[in-house]
Every structure is written in structure tokens, then in C-alpha cells.
Amino acid sequence: MKDTRALAAAALAEVALRGASLRDVIQRRAPQLADPRDRALLSALLNEGTRWWLRFDAAVEAMLQQSLRQKEPTVHALLVLGLIQLEILQLPDYAAVAATVQAVRGLHRPRHAGLVNAILRRWQRERVERLARLDADETTRLACPAWLLQAFRQDWPAEADRIARAGNAEPPLMLRVNRRQIGREAFLQSLQDAGYEAALHPWLSDALILPHSTDVTRMPGFATGHFAVQDxxxxxxxxxxxxxxxxxxxxxxxxxxxxxxxxxxxxxxxxxxxxxxxxxxxxxxxxxxxxxxxxxxxxxxxxxxxxxxxxxxxxxxxxxxxxxxxxxxxxxxxxxxxxxxxxxxxxxxxxxxxxxxxxxxxxxxxxxxxxxxxxxxxxxxxxxxxxxxxxxxxxxxxxxxxxxxxxxxxxxxxxxxxxxxxxxxxxxxxxx
The missing domain is CATH 3.40.50.150 (Vaccinia Virus protein VP39)
Structure with a gap:
């Protein structure tokens, strides 16, 4: 059985440290997990780990005496994911720490288990101070590269911070109803009957909005072409x-x-x-x-x-x-x-x-x-x-x-x- 966090750490190292596409990595790694709940956790870890990498990569580096990025990239990525679980996903502290330490063995790096445990425990003790340090620098506060923040400020000076913050928000799931196959109201009713929370878009005539991402292939009408995902x-x-x-x-x-x-x-x-x-x-x-x-x-x-x-x-x-x-x-x-x-x-x-x-x-x-x-x-x-x-x-x-x-x-x-x-x-x- 694959350890979901170990799999996520290896995948995040590919994306953040080797330049791999997040979408391609998820498509390649997710089928290795049989349980849909594990696949959902993998997706959440990778999306949030990538979104907040610039913030928590810096946090991990600041707590290490010697960098692990080059010699042990998967362990470094696992530490980032440990902080992601605590700060972004807000999983229970004991579960996030214990499961992350256990994942070191899933990475076949058992000798680093003590280090991972020590770093995560240190974060818990020094959390307030370390978050303040991250917030003092705009790159780590907004998890946005300096060149891009500069470009936002040049092109949209009154909107730059809002733009950067919007990039860190979870987007809604937007669907486009295929009017050749079904009416928008009829499709909305089919979703609601199946237990999905959905609503008509107020001014886009083919759009429906769902508050959170989900496995759209399991939705009614997917196989018959009643809708597509499109912002x-x-x-x-x-x-x-x-x-x-x-x-x-x-x-x-x-x-x-x-x-x-x-x-x-x-x-x-x-x-x-x-x-x-x-x-x-x-x-x-x-x-x-x-x-x-x-x-x-x-x-x-x-x-x-x-x-x-x-x-x-x-x-x-x-x-x-x-x-x-x-x-x-x-x-x-x-x-x-x-x-x-x-x-x-x-x-x-x-x-x-x-x-x-x-x-x-x-x-x-x-x-x-x-x-x-x-x-x-x-x-x-x-x-x-x-x-x-x-x-x-x-x-x-x-x-x-x-x-x-x-x-x-x-x-x-x-x-x-x-x-x-x-x-x-x-x-x-x-x-x-």
C-alpha cells in the first residue's frame, strides 16, 4: 500500500524542484492510490504545496542547519507538506505530525524520521514568531515570486496585492452546460437531486457554480456530454x-x-x-x-x-x-x-x-x-x-x-x- 504523504512528497519535489507540470504529475501519481479519499488528499497536498511553496520552503530552510533541497529533495518536500498540513489544511496537529514522520519510511529514508519530527515540533513551538518573519517579506507573505509582484505593481498598482492574494484562493468549480444536450435549469436540477451544491451563474448563460472541486467524472451527465469544466x-x-x-x-x-x-x-x-x-x-x-x-x-x-x-x-x-x-x-x-x-x-x-x-x-x-x-x-x-x-x-x-x-x-x-x-x-x- 502506498503512503499518500510519501507519494505527495516525491511528486511535489518533481514539481517544485525539477520543473515538472503539476497537472501531469497528479495525473500520473493519482492512479497509484486505490482509495478515492487518498487521491483527494494527494490532490489537496500537491495543489496547496505548490501554491504555498514559496512561503513554506523558506520556512523549512530557516529551521535547517544544512539544506536538504539538493541531497534529499523528497524529504525537504515532505517537511514543506508537514507545514502545509498544519497551516493550510489545518489537520489536527498530532495526526499531521505523526503521519508525516511515518511517511519518511515510505520514502525509504528512515534515518531522517527524527529530523522531520524535530522540525515539525520546533515549528509548533515557534509558530507565531516564524509566521511573523514570513509575513514581513512580501514574497513569502503572498507566496508570489518577486519578479511577478513587481510586474503586478507596474501594471496594476492599485490592485497588485489583491491580485496576488486572489492567486492563493481556492477557486470555485465552474461548469459549462452543453445546451445541445440539456437545458441549464434541467441540468442544475439533476445535480441537486444527486446531492451536489450548485447554482446558476448570475450573468453567464451557460455556467453553473459549485463551491468546491470534486470528481466531475462521477457527476450525472458526464459520460453523456451534458457539461464540461470551464472557468x-x-x-x-x-x-x-x-x-x-x-x-x-x-x-x-x-x-x-x-x-x-x-x-x-x-x-x-x-x-x-x-x-x-x-x-x-x-x-x-x-x-x-x-x-x-x-x-x-x-x-x-x-x-x-x-x-x-x-x-x-x-x-x-x-x-x-x-x-x-x-x-x-x-x-x-x-x-x-x-x-x-x-x-x-x-x-x-x-x-x-x-x-x-x-x-x-x-x-x-x-x-x-x-x-x-x-x-x-x-x-x-x-x-x-x-x-x-x-x-x-x-x-x-x-x-x-x-x-x-x-x-x-x-x-x-x-x-x-x-x-x-x-x-x-x-x-x-x-x-x-
Missing amino acids: GAAQIAADLLQADPGMRVLDACAAPGGKTCHVLERAEVGMTALEFDAGRALRIQQNLDRLQLQARVTVGDASEPAAWWDGRTYERILIDAPCSATGVIRRRADVRLHRRASDIAALQAQQGRILAALWPLLAPGGRLVYATCSLLRAENQAVVEPFLAARPEARALAIELPVGQTAGPGWQVLPGDGDLDGMYYAVLEKTA
């Missing part, structure tokens, strides 16, 4: 695109296919879902199949359409551009550990290339929606503004949503606005 901020894309039946539509950078499927749920359109990575393109097809939708899934580079385009223009184009993902940190906690300030210039250049390359594919009178899940102006306004300035036939359409604010030629939803993720949108029309 409300991402559901805005279909509203802005306004694709009517019969239109030719391109969803560029489409994986895993959430926005592709949402547009198809709204209207019978000729959809091309483009994705650079063949493995991720397979995910698009799997989602289309489950939701009983049809699209042409194409593997290709959005910045080089000559290799895949059939020469016929599109009336609608959605560019969900590759970005820093700084607006979805509450759902993708590893972004704060893996993303670097030096990445932004390359992303900005790629975004500009994709926008410029796909614009000629848009029919006169057509609409292009540029979207990112970034909060950084370098990836949003600084991409769209020079593009518009160089093209007299392009104009930005006004956007006004119940949450968020104007951001140059587009609209920015900040994380936590309406309990949504952070997203940027610009809607561009080709006038000739």
Missing part, C-alpha cells in the same frame, strides 16, 4: 465571438478544446480547431467526442498558415494566444514556480506573429477575438495596440462586461473579479 472567464469568449450558424470559424491555439466546444454548442458552424502539438490536438478530439460535437481538428503552427490553410477566409477567428498564464495561477499553481520574467518578451513576440499571420485569413466584415489568460500589459495591450496602429482596416470594438475594466483597446478581468480567473480580451473587426 467563467473563459466562457466569455463565445459571447464575444458571436458566431452565427453557417459561419466559417477558426479557433487557433485551441487545445484542450473548451472554447471550440462552447462555440459549437452555441451554433452549427464550420469549425477548424488548430493546435500546434499533436498530443494536445488529441485532447480536443476527445472532448468533441464526449460532447457529441464535430469540428475539423488540424495540427499546425498558427503563425505559419501556409502549411495548413485551405485559402478560404473565416468570418470569425479566435486566438487564445500562448501566454504567461499569470491570470490563472489559482488553478495552475505551478505557474508561480516555473514562469520567469525572461519568458515574457518571447511570448509577446510569438503573440504578435500569430495575430499578424492570422489577420489576412479573416474575411472583410469579420471579427477576431484576441484572448490571453495573462495579466501583463506586455502580452495584451502592447500586442494589440501596435497591431491596430499598423492596419487602418482593423478597429477595436468596445467591450463592457459586468466585471473587469477597460485595458487599452480591450478588457481585462482580474483574478477574483466576480470570482473568475484573470483573462484579457480584445475584439477586432476587419472593416475592408
Whole structure:
């Protein structure tokens, strides 16, 4: 039998110290646990351990005479998880400490059991003082890297702390009801009848909200394609695109296919879902199949359409551009550990290339929606503004949503606005 905490420590070391994807690690590690309760604990430990790594990694280092990060990374990660259990998950002290010490044996590191016990007991004795030290530094107080805090303060000076705190909050579970299969109210009733706490979203017409994450594959209607998981901020894309039946539509950078499927749920359109990575393109097809939708899934580079385009223009184009993902940190906690300030210039250049390359594919009178899940102006306004300035036939359409604010030629939803993720949108029309 696998020790859940030992498994979590090994997995967290992969994510925090070796750069592995949190999502991939959970998908690979969770099947090693037979009990759903153990899998739920594993997920909680890994999500919170990654989210709060910058805070409790520093706390562990401060209590060790010699660092364990390099020589014993799994033991170091286990100590971080010990503090996570005490401070974030708020498990009973005796259970968290005893189970964490026991997990050292599950890691085949029994000689470190005494050290782990001593560090956790020391934390309990010195907790107030040590928390105060962590709170005195903004990086460890907010569990956010210094470069990103600086970027938030530069781009959103009045909102920076709120943005960072929103990244540490547990997001609600948002579902998108497949209106081709079932009405939203009818699906809500089926969830409530099954004992789920769910509610209609107040202004997103296809969205339902659940307060906590759960195993959606066990929900009624999953196998029959009645719904998909999609944050409300991402559901805005279909509203802005306004694709009517019969239109030719391109969803560029489409994986895993959430926005592709949402547009198809709204209207019978000729959809091309483009994705650079063949493995991720397979995910698009799997989602289309489950939701009983049809699209042409194409593997290709959005910045080089000559290799895949059939020469016929599109009336609608959605560019969900590759970005820093700084607006979805509450759902993708590893972004704060893996993303670097030096990445932004390359992303900005790629975004500009994709926008410029796909614009000629848009029919006169057509609409292009540029979207990112970034909060950084370098990836949003600084991409769209020079593009518009160089093209007299392009104009930005006004956007006004119940949450968020104007951001140059587009609209920015900040994380936590309406309990949504952070997203940027610009809607561009080709006038000739």
C-alpha cells in the first residue's frame, strides 16, 4: 500500500524542484492510490504545496542547519507538506505530525524520521514568531515570486496585492452546460437531486457554480456530454465571438478544446480547431467526442498558415494566444514556480506573429477575438495596440462586461473579479 504523504512528497519535489507540470504529475501519481479519499488528499497536498511553496520552503530552510533541497529533495518536500498540513489544511496537529514522520519510511529514508519530527515540533513551538518573519517579506507573505509582484505593481498598482492574494484562493468549480444536450435549469436540477451544491451563474448563460472541486467524472451527465469544466472567464469568449450558424470559424491555439466546444454548442458552424502539438490536438478530439460535437481538428503552427490553410477566409477567428498564464495561477499553481520574467518578451513576440499571420485569413466584415489568460500589459495591450496602429482596416470594438475594466483597446478581468480567473480580451473587426 502506498503512503499518500510519501507519494505527495516525491511528486511535489518533481514539481517544485525539477520543473515538472503539476497537472501531469497528479495525473500520473493519482492512479497509484486505490482509495478515492487518498487521491483527494494527494490532490489537496500537491495543489496547496505548490501554491504555498514559496512561503513554506523558506520556512523549512530557516529551521535547517544544512539544506536538504539538493541531497534529499523528497524529504525537504515532505517537511514543506508537514507545514502545509498544519497551516493550510489545518489537520489536527498530532495526526499531521505523526503521519508525516511515518511517511519518511515510505520514502525509504528512515534515518531522517527524527529530523522531520524535530522540525515539525520546533515549528509548533515557534509558530507565531516564524509566521511573523514570513509575513514581513512580501514574497513569502503572498507566496508570489518577486519578479511577478513587481510586474503586478507596474501594471496594476492599485490592485497588485489583491491580485496576488486572489492567486492563493481556492477557486470555485465552474461548469459549462452543453445546451445541445440539456437545458441549464434541467441540468442544475439533476445535480441537486444527486446531492451536489450548485447554482446558476448570475450573468453567464451557460455556467453553473459549485463551491468546491470534486470528481466531475462521477457527476450525472458526464459520460453523456451534458457539461464540461470551464472557468467563467473563459466562457466569455463565445459571447464575444458571436458566431452565427453557417459561419466559417477558426479557433487557433485551441487545445484542450473548451472554447471550440462552447462555440459549437452555441451554433452549427464550420469549425477548424488548430493546435500546434499533436498530443494536445488529441485532447480536443476527445472532448468533441464526449460532447457529441464535430469540428475539423488540424495540427499546425498558427503563425505559419501556409502549411495548413485551405485559402478560404473565416468570418470569425479566435486566438487564445500562448501566454504567461499569470491570470490563472489559482488553478495552475505551478505557474508561480516555473514562469520567469525572461519568458515574457518571447511570448509577446510569438503573440504578435500569430495575430499578424492570422489577420489576412479573416474575411472583410469579420471579427477576431484576441484572448490571453495573462495579466501583463506586455502580452495584451502592447500586442494589440501596435497591431491596430499598423492596419487602418482593423478597429477595436468596445467591450463592457459586468466585471473587469477597460485595458487599452480591450478588457481585462482580474483574478477574483466576480470570482473568475484573470483573462484579457480584445475584439477586432476587419472593416475592408
